[in-house]
Amino acid sequence: MLRQDAGRFMLGKYLSDKKIPWQRKRRLGMAMTGNTPTASFLTKIGKMQSAGSRLCSIAREARGESTDGLADETHTHINSAGCEGMATTVTAAHHSIWRHLYDSMHAAQKAKSKLKFVTLDKESNMSTLWRRESF
Numbered sequence: 001m002l003r004q005d006a007g008r009f010m011l012g013k014y015l016s017d018k019k020i021p022w023q024r025k026r027r028l029g030m031a032m033t034g035n036t037p038t039a040s041f042l043t044k045i046g047k048m049q050s051a052g053s054r055l056c057s058i059a060r061e062a063r064g065e066s067t068d069g070l071a072d073e074t075h076t077h078i079n080s081a082g083c084e085g086m087a088t089t090v091t092a093a094h095h096s097i098w099r100h101l102y103d104s105m106h107a108a109q110k111a112k113s114k115l116k117f118v119t120l121d122k123e124s125n126m127s128t129l130w131r132r133e134s135f
Helices: 008-016 022-033 039-044 054-063 087-108 126-132
Strands: none
């Protein structure tokens, strides 16, 4: 949060921007202070009985599995691939960001560079990379 254009400076700039709707600013403030209306927070203030993740519960019920031992529903949990109800969405966002990053690095690569990006569309490990390489 201390770097120029990446931390508090940008947060302050975002929050003071008159074009940003107040609802978005409020949601950001709630997320940063841990007051997002998640099951964990609602349980803490006495509005819910269980802090278990509602999204994980729905995903497990759809698969016909038990809903015992659910992870606490926190802002961090919902935004991670560890949340069974959000795993597909979070993974898709991760892949989209990776693809954009890869395209940006590839576009910026100099012609005489010997670096080669090899794993855009499929996973590779050292064994498969060695088999592809011709010596």
